[in-house]
Each structure stands twice: as structure tokens, then as C-alpha cells.
Amino acid sequence: MASFLFGKGSKLKGTVVLMQKNVLDINELTAAQSPSGIIGGAIGAIGGITGSIIDTATSFLGRSVALKLISGTSADASGKGKVSKEAFLEGLLTSIPTLGDKQSAFSIHFEWDSNMGIPGAFYIENFMQGGEFFLVSLTLDDVPNVGSIKFACNSWVYNSKKYKTDRIFFANKTYLPSDTPAPLAYYRQEELKTLRGDGTGERKEWDRIYDYDVYNDLGAPDKKATLARPVLGGSSTLPYPRRGRTGRKPTNKDPKSESRSDTVYLPRDESFGHVKSSDFLIYILKSASQNIIPQLRSVVTLQLNNPEFNTFEDVRSLYDGGIKLPTDILSQISPIPLFKELFRSDGESALKFPTPKVVQVDHSAWMTDEEFAREMIAGVNPHIIKKIHTFPIKSNLDSQLYGDNTSTITKEHLEPNMGGVSVQVAYEANRLFVLDHHDPLFPYLRKINATDTKAYATRTVLFLQDNGTLKPLAIELSTPHPQGDSFGPVSKVYLPAGEGVEASIWLLAKAFVVVNDSCYHQLVSHWLNTHAVVEPFIIATNRHLSVVHPIHKLLLPHYRDTMNINALARNVLVNAEGIIESTFLWGNYAMEMSAVVYKDWVFTDQGLPNDLIKRGVAVKDPSAPYGLRLLIEDYPYASDGLEIWAAIKSWVEEYVNFYYKSDGAIAQDAELQAFWKELVEVGHGDLKNATWWFKMKTRAELIEACTILIWIASALHAAVNFGQYPYGGYILNRPTKSRRFMPEVGTSEYNDLAKNYEKAYLRTITPKNDTLTDLTIIEVLSRHASDEQYLGERIEGDDWTFDSQPKEAFKRFGRKLAEIEQKLTQRNNDESLRNRYGPVKMPYTLLYPSSEEGLTCRGIPNSISI
Known part of the structure; x- marks a missing residue:
């Protein structure tokens, strides 16, 4: 049939969507050392977002960017899919209605004849000297007997000289390893080899390599002895999940510790994206911790000469009247949009925090x-x-x-x-x-x-x-x-x-x-049990599950931005003398104590039903909703969480069973088995001998594992993160x-x-002093970015997979979440459920699936993105 699909010298028409380099480059901005340099850089960057960024869109035309199609059905003599001639971006398209902010679309035509079969992948080369760009997608139109073929890319592409292997992208068709078309099998394996790297050398910003390391970069012993910290991970005494390897040189004083720097290597696509508000939230977090907070401390201790609150009314004045600031400091930090919200609008030079929900109705009910x-x-x-x-x-x-x-x-x-x-x-x-x-x-x-x-x-x-x-x-x-x-x-x-x-x-x-609960919450419930434990899953997924693997596609939304926020945390939050050590009771022992707790971490107990049963707050009951009866019937986190858990599990079950028709298919999936083996033996290797790990031989095990992981990254993190300021913003x-x-x-x-x-x-x-630090940081951490992706959403829209049944199942999942939100709203209107509002008249909304931008005390993002 292929002989009449294409004529000799036929052309395939395509559309390439890309974005220019982000003006708000967080690493570049925060590399500045002086406060004025950092703040000034931010203000200048913000102003430049609407103007010229790095290259104008027309600079992509000519011979700056080349693509070559790879056949998914027709192989050359070596068995690899045939590769087309180079094609270049031709014309700037302005009439595409689906273009996102700062995106540009270009037309392209490929030479493609009857011998080439159906495209299944493509190479891309960037010849521009100006730096990287963000490749959003390629769409091939009117492919005979197929129609449209979509390639959802969402990846940074550097100048080709930076890469040892060619950049490749696959069509949005999903394959188990054994089902991969023979012409694409070689390309699938080579791309995974590239992502694994060879485990040597210091990583560069354009690298895309995922590898593991222990937590040995928290201290700075070369600066002073009191900044030395023990290595977490690699021992039975202080076990820890692994983090992403950077390859930085060891410190002079302690060869087991890694030297620190202002920027931390991340596989490039784990960096925060293009011109988006989450970039700015994270920039604010870093700049606040490195220079704004020290200046506020200086004001309080030196100029105000009053390091203590004397009355509860003094604390409430942070929200009502604020703290007067000298004009030199005010002029530096007030132009920044997020901090601008914290300043009074009546002409007074005062820092004023938003009133936390816990005291919006009643000042004393918290007592x-x-x-x-x-x-x-x-x-x-x-x-x-x-x-x-x-x-x-x-x-x-x-x-x-x-x-x-x-x-x-x-x-x-x-x-x-x-x-x-x-x-x-x-x-x-x-x-x-x-x-x-x-x-x-x-x-x-x-x-x-x-x-x-x-x-x-x-x-x-x-x-x-x-x-x-x-x-x-x-x-x-x-x-x-x-x-x-x-x-x-x-x-x-x-x-x-x-x-x-x-x-x-x-x-x-x-x-x-409550002090103990605050410390345990921040270091264990929040940092360890969501942020830290998920990172090895991200690394193992990218090293062993191809982008066309169904489980990679399932889990990808739940990894967005996590490695980046974790790297930032190691730099300014959980590092020696960082925000957590400085303002929380556990102090210099904070991370070490979380490592001791990790000894008892059990992955299979992180799922909500098992957690409730293990803590004895629920018992199995086949007649009860979801098979569990809560012993505290009005338990808002548990009752709302079970709704979300069940919806996630139903979606995962439908998805997994579509691709795996039997338990045997699980055992025969080489990529899945390699992923799980490395996750257990390396990523969480300090617990590898635990008997509770799934053996990953059945569909039920895969469904449960994916459900637990998605639960941790979405609902569990939402429950312990986005209430930080609404509850903890009132330090009393x-x-x-x-x-x-x-x-x-x-x-x-x-x-x-x-x-x-x-x-x-x-x-x-x-x-x-510590209160001002806490409030400044958790106010940022409790916010949603404007481009947040919530549970039931995907950044690729409807193009995340070619397969229609999973797409329909995902839409049902989204509709189910909307129904759950209505149900939770009704619960909050039931006055007989006293625990939903409490004396503070604050409804429990942390597990509402959706949210608007900002400080909302609700919303379940897909991933640990802040």
C-alpha cells in the first residue's frame, strides 16, 4: 500500500512551535552577589519580558534550525529507521489559534517519498550562536493514510556542538519495549543511553544526564568548621533517598562532601520552563533568602532595636499596620511584584503581610x-x-x-x-x-x-x-x-x-x-516524605523508561519542576545555616534527624488507605466507602483524601490495564524491570533490603506503585504545603x-x-527576626503559580498520547475530580461536621482539586513544583 501513498520527491508539510530563551533566567539572576544587583536584575528582566528576548523569531529562519525525519516503519540496511534529508524552518506563522504565550510557529517541508514509510521520530539541530531555545512541538499534516502526526517535545535544544549525540524526539505514539517498531528500537535505546551518561565528570547546564548522588552538598566545611554537615545516604546510620548527581568537586576539608555553588546542575528539562510565573516565584524565594531577609533582620535588630514581640497585638500588627522600613531598603524590594503586594498602599513605608486564614474571622480561637x-x-x-x-x-x-x-x-x-x-x-x-x-x-x-x-x-x-x-x-x-x-x-x-x-x-x-509538630511537618512530612523521596523516581524513570513508554507518559506530569525546587532547597532552605536550620527548633540537626526518621520509611504505607490503617485511625470494612471505616468519622484530611485516592487509582488502573493485558507482560517489560530494580537498589538503595518493596511482577503491583507515587506528588504534597501560610503565617x-x-x-x-x-x-x-523570615518564605511556598498544572490536567493538552482510550479515561478522571470538588464543598456546608471549620471558622479546602493563582489554601498540583 505504501507504494502509492507518496510520489517520488513528495513533500510532507509540518509546523514547528518553539519559544525563545527565557529572559527570566533564574540561575543568571541569582548569580549576582550584591542585593542591588539581584534586585535590579530582576526588575530589568521583568521589564524585558514583553520586549526582545535573545533572538527575534525571524532569526530561526534560514539555515539556523534543521530537522530530519526518521521512519518508524521502513528501515535501512542496518535495521534502523530511514532518515530524511535536512529540512529548515521556512516561514513564520501567525494565525495558529493554539499558540501559547511567547511561542512562535514556523512552517517546514520535508522530502519524503514512498520508500520512507511513516515518520516515527525526528532529529533536530540548532546552529544558532545565540543559545538554546525551547522546542514545544512538531506537527506533520496530511500524512497519507495516517492524517496528522504529533510530536509533543517540551524540551530545551542547545547548539549542536554542545551535544555528543543528536537530539531526537519521538511521535506521541506509546509502545511497550516489545511492541516498539523495529526501525525505532535502536533510537529508543540510544536515547536512554544518552540520558544515563557514564557517571563521570562535572555536569554542564546543557547536559541531559540523570544520575544519582548522596546528600553531601548541604554543608560548607571549607568556609568554617561549624558549617560541616554529615553525609546523608550511603550508610545504615544516616540513610537517605538519592538526589541528582552534579559532579562538582569535593571540598578541601572533607573529601566526602561536595563543594557548593550558586547554581546547581539539573538535567536541562528539569529546569523551570520558559516565561512563567513559577520561575519568578522561585527567583523570589532565592533572592528573599539571600538578601531581603538579612536586610529585614538588620532593620529589626539594629534600627528598630526591638527584637521581640511584647504582645499578641504586636504580632497582629504585621498584618494590620506592618513594620516601617527605611526608604533605601523599601526602594530595593518594593518594585518586585510579589513583594509589592506586601507593602501598604496608603503611603506608609511598611511591610505588611496578608492576614492568615486562621485569624481572619477570630483573633483568639486558635488558643x-x-x-x-x-x-x-x-x-x-x-x-x-x-x-x-x-x-x-x-x-x-x-x-x-x-x-x-x-x-x-x-x-x-x-x-x-x-x-x-x-x-x-x-x-x-x-x-x-x-x-x-x-x-x-x-x-x-x-x-x-x-x-x-x-x-x-x-x-x-x-x-x-x-x-x-x-x-x-x-x-x-x-x-x-x-x-x-x-x-x-x-x-x-x-x-x-x-x-x-x-x-x-x-x-x-x-x-x-506545636513546635515539635512544626519541625516534624517541615523536615519529615513535607521535605522528606514528598520532595526527597520522589526525586529517585524521577531519575530512575528518565534513565530506564523511554519517553514512548506508557508508564513514562503516565508519570511525567507528576515530576514537573521537582528536581529544580529540590536543588534550590539544598542551596537556601535545608543547607547549613539555611532558612530551616536558622528558624526551626531542630537547627543544625534538622536534616540529620530526618535521615534517622527515613530508616522507618515504607513506600507501601505512603498510600492513604494503608497509612490510615497503620495509624489505627481506620479499619477495613467492605461495607464502607472505599472499603475503609474511619474511627474519627469527621476526619477532613482522611475523608477528602480517600475521594482523591480512589479517583487516582481508578484512572491508573484503567490506564495500566490498557497497555498490559496480563501479569506476564509486566515481568517481560525490560524497561520497567530495569527502572524498578534501580529505583530500589540505588535510588532508595539504603532501604533495598526491606521486604516490603513490590516485586513488580503483576499489574496490581504496578497500579498500586503508580497510585502511591502520584498520590505523594500531588495530593499529599498539596495537603502539607499549601496550608503553611494560612495556618503557620500566624506564628502564635x-x-x-x-x-x-x-x-x-x-x-x-x-x-x-x-x-x-x-x-x-x-x-x-x-x-x-525568625518570624519575619518564616513568614516571608512560607508566604512564597504557599502560593500557586499562574501556569500551575493541576491534577487532571496535562501541559501537552490533548496531544500527550495518540491512543484514544487512555485519552478518554484521562478526561473521565478530570470530570471525576470536578465532581469530588463539588462534594467537598457540600461537606464544608454541613454544620454537623464541626471539624471542617472549627472555632476559627476556616473550612478545610486543601484537597479541593482546583485553584486560582496565588495564596488560596486549596488546589492539588500534579507535582511538587514549589
Whole structure:
């Protein structure tokens, strides 16, 4: 049939869509050292977005960019798909309605005759001297007997001299390795070899190589000894997921540590994209941490001469009146769009933060016991609370090292506040729960308390009341024994009180609990259990699953921008003396402590149903929705999350079963098996001997693994990230540090507390300087970019695959998410569900699938993109 499809010397018409180099190059902007250089560069860059960028669109014409089609059906003598002659961009097209912002379209014609078959891939060469461009797509029109063939590219293309192998792109047809057309098999394998690299040398910005390394770039021992940090990963003592390898040289003082630099290598397509607002959000994050925050600290400590808040009203003034700034600092930071929103519009030179949702309706409701407990199931860290499985509460710490860490909370402490219900009855009825922040913290308490911070290991016992809300019954605060760790903790139990100094003591006890929860949230729930654990999946996927592999196509949206935000985090957030170490209780031990927690990480328990069952807050029940019955019926994170989980799993199940017709096809998929083997043995290699890893031999295992991964990257991250400012922007509600121990009766601190509890509370928690830092950073981290891709969306639109059934299934997935959002809105209108609003009158919206741009406290992006 092919003999009459094309005539001799026939031409195939195509359209190439590309974008010029991004003017807002984050790495270039933030390489500037002086504050004025950084800020000035940003302002200049922003102004230039609408003007000429690097090359005008017409510079792509002539012989600047060459493409060669590769046949997917007709092979040459060596068995490889035949390659056409070079074709060049011909004319600028301006009438294409689907062009995105800053995109340019060009016509192109390829010589293609009857012997060449059907195109399945193409090579592209960039001969321009001006740098890289972003290739969006190629569309071939009117291909005989086929129609249109689309190539969704979305990749940076540098000058051809930068590459050791030719840049290749494949049509949007999806193939299992065994189904790959023979003429394309060679090209499929060669592209994967290119992406794997050879594991040597320092990576350059134009490289596209994915490889692994340990976390050995957090410290800077060559600067000073106090900036040295232990290597995370590669040991049983401090295991860690792997990060992307950069190949930077080792430090002089510690050959095991990697030297640091302003920019961190990323495989080029993992960089933030073209002219898009997420670029700017990340730029703001970096510039804020490197120069704006130090200047604000200077203002507070030197010019205002008042490093402490004295009243709760002082804290609220951050939102109402703001902090007056000198004009020199104001002139540098106020022109930046995001920071411009933080300045008063009435002529006053004041920095004013947006009012966090938790105090938008009521200034003091956060202080109530009901809200304190509600945020454990509907706050920013809603998946730590557990059912009490044994009473008294046991510890998993080694008693040889740390003595007996069994809780000292007794039924005598609890029963007076249980409304006549005994501990035994409540325990048997599954009505006793605990927020346990004891074991991860206790081994580090002696070190932490040797600094200017002071902390306790904490346990908080809660009772599920008849009205569905949780009531805190007791808080245990524990410190190491003065004679040594092996003597066990010194513990004291605090009980609720509503009046007098006892009420102030109880408020402080709750603050110590929340400080621990804030640290665990940021370092474990957020950083480790979403950002860090996903990166090895991204690396393994790109090294072993071809872009035409169905699982690569399934997972790709859930990787967008993650390696980039992680690299930035290692540079300014989780590095030695970075934002986290500086403003959170765990300080210099923050990342090390997260490595200790990672020892107990279990991939199969990261899926929501298994997590709920493991924590004892749900039980299997075939008659209940999704086969689970929640023991806390009104548990907003869990009930909303189960809706999202089920929708993701249904979509994944339909998709996987379309491409894999049997379990045997899973075992025979060489790329999938190589991907999973390397993920387990290298990417998460410190846990490779764990027996819980899927063997990846059945469709059920693949479906569950993909569902868990998508859940982590989308809904779990959304739940623990986008509420950071709405809840934690009010530092009284979620302090990040504790600086004084609980006052003892008869001391001046106790007397101070009795006289002025607000001042005593503020002297105990996060100080003003650190509060300004926290608010500035989490305000950025809690925002959505204007070009965010949400669950149920794809950046390629409808062109992400050629196969119609998966496309239809994906559309059903999108419609299901819209239905879920309506259902969640109805739940929030049900006044009988008290945990959905709480005393602060703040609805639980973090798992609403959609969102607008900005600080919305809702929306589930596809990926960990901020």
C-alpha cells in the first residue's frame, strides 16, 4: 500500500512551535552577589519580558534550525529507521489559534517519498550562536493514510556542538519495549543511553544526564568548621533517598562532601520552563533568602532595636499596620511584584503581610483546645495522629541506650476530663488517640538544649467526644535525665486548665507540642516524605523508561519542576545555616534527624488507605466507602483524601490495564524491570533490603506503585504545603522554635507568666527576626503559580498520547475530580461536621482539586513544583 501513498520527491508539510530563551533566567539572576544587583536584575528582566528576548523569531529562519525525519516503519540496511534529508524552518506563522504565550510557529517541508514509510521520530539541530531555545512541538499534516502526526517535545535544544549525540524526539505514539517498531528500537535505546551518561565528570547546564548522588552538598566545611554537615545516604546510620548527581568537586576539608555553588546542575528539562510565573516565584524565594531577609533582620535588630514581640497585638500588627522600613531598603524590594503586594498602599513605608486564614474571622480561637486538636486532623500536618494501641504508651527507642521511655501518662491523669468514661472503655471503643513526638526527638534533645533553644519530647493524648471532635486530655513533656541518657527521661504531665496561671501553663504546654509538630511537618512530612523521596523516581524513570513508554507518559506530569525546587532547597532552605536550620527548633540537626526518621520509611504505607490503617485511625470494612471505616468519622484530611485516592487509582488502573493485558507482560517489560530494580537498589538503595518493596511482577503491583507515587506528588504534597501560610503565617498558632523551658513554681519566670502571659509566651516561642523570615518564605511556598498544572490536567493538552482510550479515561478522571470538588464543598456546608471549620471558622479546602493563582489554601498540583 505504501507504494502509492507518496510520489517520488513528495513533500510532507509540518509546523514547528518553539519559544525563545527565557529572559527570566533564574540561575543568571541569582548569580549576582550584591542585593542591588539581584534586585535590579530582576526588575530589568521583568521589564524585558514583553520586549526582545535573545533572538527575534525571524532569526530561526534560514539555515539556523534543521530537522530530519526518521521512519518508524521502513528501515535501512542496518535495521534502523530511514532518515530524511535536512529540512529548515521556512516561514513564520501567525494565525495558529493554539499558540501559547511567547511561542512562535514556523512552517517546514520535508522530502519524503514512498520508500520512507511513516515518520516515527525526528532529529533536530540548532546552529544558532545565540543559545538554546525551547522546542514545544512538531506537527506533520496530511500524512497519507495516517492524517496528522504529533510530536509533543517540551524540551530545551542547545547548539549542536554542545551535544555528543543528536537530539531526537519521538511521535506521541506509546509502545511497550516489545511492541516498539523495529526501525525505532535502536533510537529508543540510544536515547536512554544518552540520558544515563557514564557517571563521570562535572555536569554542564546543557547536559541531559540523570544520575544519582548522596546528600553531601548541604554543608560548607571549607568556609568554617561549624558549617560541616554529615553525609546523608550511603550508610545504615544516616540513610537517605538519592538526589541528582552534579559532579562538582569535593571540598578541601572533607573529601566526602561536595563543594557548593550558586547554581546547581539539573538535567536541562528539569529546569523551570520558559516565561512563567513559577520561575519568578522561585527567583523570589532565592533572592528573599539571600538578601531581603538579612536586610529585614538588620532593620529589626539594629534600627528598630526591638527584637521581640511584647504582645499578641504586636504580632497582629504585621498584618494590620506592618513594620516601617527605611526608604533605601523599601526602594530595593518594593518594585518586585510579589513583594509589592506586601507593602501598604496608603503611603506608609511598611511591610505588611496578608492576614492568615486562621485569624481572619477570630483573633483568639486558635488558643482553644478544640482548634489545637482539630488541626491534627484538618491542619497542615494532618496525618501524624495515631490511635493508642497500648496503654500506657510505649516507646520504640533502644532501652539500653535511652532507658525506659514508656509514657508516664496514667488513667488518673485522663479520666477526670473524660465525662465519666473510663480509660478502659474509651480504649476498647477506639476513642483514645495520641500525637506522639517523643521518639524522633528524644535522642537529640541533649544536643538541641545545649544551644539557645530549649525543647521537650512530647506526647499529647486526645479523646474522641460524642460530638465528633477531639479533646486534648494531657500533654507529657520529657527531657533527658541529668545523669545520662540511659537513665531514661524526666517527664512531667500537664492537664487542661481554663483559668489563672494554670491556663497559661497549659497554653505553653500546647506550644511545645506545636513546635515539635512544626519541625516534624517541615523536615519529615513535607521535605522528606514528598520532595526527597520522589526525586529517585524521577531519575530512575528518565534513565530506564523511554519517553514512548506508557508508564513514562503516565508519570511525567507528576515530576514537573521537582528536581529544580529540590536543588534550590539544598542551596537556601535545608543547607547549613539555611532558612530551616536558622528558624526551626531542630537547627543544625534538622536534616540529620530526618535521615534517622527515613530508616522507618515504607513506600507501601505512603498510600492513604494503608497509612490510615497503620495509624489505627481506620479499619477495613467492605461495607464502607472505599472499603475503609474511619474511627474519627469527621476526619477532613482522611475523608477528602480517600475521594482523591480512589479517583487516582481508578484512572491508573484503567490506564495500566490498557497497555498490559496480563501479569506476564509486566515481568517481560525490560524497561520497567530495569527502572524498578534501580529505583530500589540505588535510588532508595539504603532501604533495598526491606521486604516490603513490590516485586513488580503483576499489574496490581504496578497500579498500586503508580497510585502511591502520584498520590505523594500531588495530593499529599498539596495537603502539607499549601496550608503553611494560612495556618503557620500566624506564628502564635504554629511556632517553629521554643527558647525557654516551662517555668517552675517559685521562679521569676513563673511570676512573669502569672503577671503577663502574652509576653512570657512570646519570649518562649519564635522571636521576631525568625518570624519575619518564616513568614516571608512560607508566604512564597504557599502560593500557586499562574501556569500551575493541576491534577487532571496535562501541559501537552490533548496531544500527550495518540491512543484514544487512555485519552478518554484521562478526561473521565478530570470530570471525576470536578465532581469530588463539588462534594467537598457540600461537606464544608454541613454544620454537623464541626471539624471542617472549627472555632476559627476556616473550612478545610486543601484537597479541593482546583485553584486560582496565588495564596488560596486549596488546589492539588500534579507535582511538587514549589
